[in-house]
Amino acid sequence: MGIITISREFGSGGRELGKRLADELGYAYYDKEIVTAIAEKHQLNEHYVSYALESGNFRNFPVHFGRTFSYSPTLMANESKLFAEQNKLLKEIAAKGNCIIVGRAADVILREHRPFNLFVYADMPAKVQRCQERAGEDEHMSAKAMEKQIKRIDAERKRYHSMISDIAWGDKRGYHLCINTTECDIKAIVPIVASYIRQWMAERKEAAVD
Amino acid sequence: MGIITISREFGSGGRELGKRLADELGYAYYDKEIVTAIAEKHQLNEHYVSYALESGNFRNFPVHFGRTFSYSPTLMANESKLFAEQNKLLKEIAAKGNCIIVGRAADVILREHRPFNLFVYADMPAKVQRCQERAGEDEHMSAKAMEKQIKRIDAERKRYHSMISDIAWGDKRGYHLCINTTECDIKAIVPIVASYIRQWMAERKEAAVD
Numbered sequence: 001m002g003i004i005t006i007s008r009e010f011g012s013g014g015r016e017l018g019k020r021l022a023d024e025l026g027y028a029y030y031d032k033e034i035v036t037a038i039a040e041k042h043q044l045n046e047h048y049v050s051y052a053l054e055s056g057n058f059r060n061f062p063v064h065f066g067r068t069f070s071y072s073p074t075l076m077a078n079e080s081k082l083f084a085e086q087n088k089l090l091k092e093i094a095a096k097g098n099c100i101i102v103g104r105a106a107d108v109i110l111r112e113h114r115p116f117n118l119f120v121y122a123d124m125p126a127k128v129q130r131c132q133e134r135a136g137e138d139e140h141m142s143a144k145a146m147e148k149q150i151k152r153i154d155a156e157r158k159r160y161h162s163m164i165s166d167i168a169w170g171d172k173r174g175y176h177l178c179i180n181t182t183e184c185d186i187k188a189i190v191p192i193v194a195s196y197i198r199q200w201m202a203e204r205k206e207a208a209v210d
Numbered sequence: 211m212g213i214i215t216i217s218r219e220f221g222s223g224g225r226e227l228g229k230r231l232a233d234e235l236g237y238a239y240y241d242k243e244i245v246t247a248i249a250e251k252h253q254l255n256e257h258y259v260s261y262a263l264e265s266g267n268f269r270n271f272p273v274h275f276g277r278t279f280s281y282s283p284t285l286m287a288n289e290s291k292l293f294a295e296q297n298k299l300l301k302e303i304a305a306k307g308n309c310i311i312v313g314r315a316a317d318v319i320l321r322e323h324r325p326f327n328l329f330v331y332a333d334m335p336a337k338v339q340r341c342q343e344r345a346g347e348d349e350h351m352s353a354k355a356m357e358k359q360i361k362r363i364d365a366e367r368k369r370y371h372s373m374i375s376d377i378a379w380g381d382k383r384g385y386h387l388c389i390n391t392t393e394c395d396i397k398a399i400v401p402i403v404a405s406y407i408r409q410w411m412a413e414r415k416e417a418a419v420d
Contacts, residue, residue, distance in 0.1 A: 119382075170382075172331060173333070173390075175388075176390045177387075177389060177390065178382045180382070180387065183414070184410070184413070189406065189409060192402060192405045195405070199395075199399060203395055
């Protein structure tokens with residue numbers, strides 16, 4: 001059974017790599033699905049859940065509640081429940097078998113499962129370009145504004161990670177492989193990265209049998 | 211024409227990976243050869259040349275001169291010539307064609323050649339174990355002493371690198387791929403890493419033709 005976690009700088013193409021790897025390996029893929037599940041269960045706004053889980057910064061978010069506009073003071077009084085919920089869900093996913101999980105600090109939360117941890121990064125100009133190419137026409141942002149947004153999101157990821165791990169988010173020591181996607185055709189590297197992970201997992205399996 | 215540079219933490223197996231990659235790809239391999247060439251040319255002790263080039267710390271070395279015991283005050287007065295010599299040699303090597311260069315800050319010195327830069331690292335216990343396995347019987351060192359030596363050597367590499375580059379030695383932003391060799395069978399990953407580099411080079415070539 002294999003679990004792959006992908007941590008990525010915003011705009012590095014880590015999510016695309018994750019999705020394609022899941023297809024290549026025949027693994028289940030989880031990303032926003034985790035947020036959606038928690039939001040639906042608690043009838044909370046997805047953006048709120050996502051923000052709360054990624055940034056660990058509950059209090060500063062302008063709270064708009066989900067579809068039913070209900071309000072749960074109990075939950076609000078103890079937002080750490082969201083974390084607990086996420087962690088429980090991650091462990092359930094891990095127990096189901098082969099999967100790729102993007103973000104959610106799954107590398108730390110699932111460490112007892114000994115996942116393969118991949119970090120995806122790129123130079124700032126490459127990340128800005130990727131974000132601009134992906135943006136809809138009505139979402140146009142200047143390169144400067146885009147860079148600011150990339151830095152802000154990554155700073156949040158870093159801060160969240162630092163709350164639950166001694167090894168900083170993006171510190172290569174926390175990962176088995178770090179891929180720089182600058183000038184890199186993600187589609188073309190997928191089978192190669194899949195081979196690398198397969199090889200790593202085969203060795204782990206062998207070591208477990210020995 | 212492809213140039214691959216390998217930077218590595220001491221004990222991570224980066225040199226082994228480099229040698230095997232050179233075999234796999236049919237590339238020339240350079241490591242200590244560069245030091246030997248400079249030492250022979252200037253009739254200097256190889257250890258001295260190696261230390262001077264890696265640490266950038268000329269003055270603290272107990273100077274023992276090479277085979278002829280000759281002494282060149284001119285050279286000593288201007289050790290930066292050693293750097294110039296190394297850089298010239300690296301550029302000559304790069305001009306010859308496909309090659310893998312381990313260490314020597316070739317990633318920085320040859321940056322105009324746009325090499326593929328690989329960083330190899332591992333957890334400390336894995337590096338200590340690798341070093342102990344490699345050591346001869348008469349070279350036995352405790353794990354503690356080995357760890358100290360690993361840290362000292364890597365600190366020198368880091369210091370040297372910082373003299374010629376804004377990006378720190380080991381900072382993933384300076385590399386195209388970073389491989390954690392902890393629990394990793396280096397022999398087994400060689401063909402996969404070779405594929406990755408081939409793919410990267412093919413893309414670069416395509417981009418150059420466009």
